Amino acid sequence: KQEVTQIPAALSVPEGENLVLNCSFTDSAIYNLQWFRQDPGKGLTSLLLIQSSQREQTSGRLNASLDKSSGRSTLYIAASQPGDSATYLCAVLFSGGYNKLIFGAGTRLAVHP
């Protein structure tokens, strides 16, 4: 069964810390992996998309890595700010899954001043 797991479920850090969010998936045959941000009660904002042939992607203070062989991805957030507080979701498009993204349950991040 194709599954995506995110650890930790929740994280609370002081402003300025560098932090890592983890995502693991059960099948290495993937097309891509996307990281999303979701504010309470809102839709999903795409942060980074990593194709299966890539090892990492960067956007500003965000860096996402992908290791297909171990079934893992990490989202690194540098110099966290209170505005980064949100839920971060990892989603995998497995090969043969047409357009079906499989999501993890998310990591709820709180950055306090």
Added chain:
Amino acid sequence: ETGVTQSPTHLIKTRGQQVTLRCSSQSGHNTVSWYQQALGQGPQFIFQYYREEENGRGNFPPRFSGLQFPNYSSELNVNALELDDSALYLCASRSWGRSSYEQYFGPGTRLTVT
């Protein structure tokens, strides 16, 4: 380039009723997917439409149905509403054939069933 839009924003229905949710795809996108997100969980895939045909469905009963129109807008219909149908419903669009397979999500419709 306009983004994905959804209507209505919020909706309250009674158990047993029927509901229709609407989605307008991002300009240039011909594929739309619908997801259900229960509180505290990740979104779950309901189905996908391409060229007005359903071409993929998740583990949802037939009372969840959809339509895609020639302008690529879409509807999600849910009959015989149950309390467990209370969730955030998300629509996502992409352009079929683009190798990136990146999907763009709308703001969602919050459905409450009482």
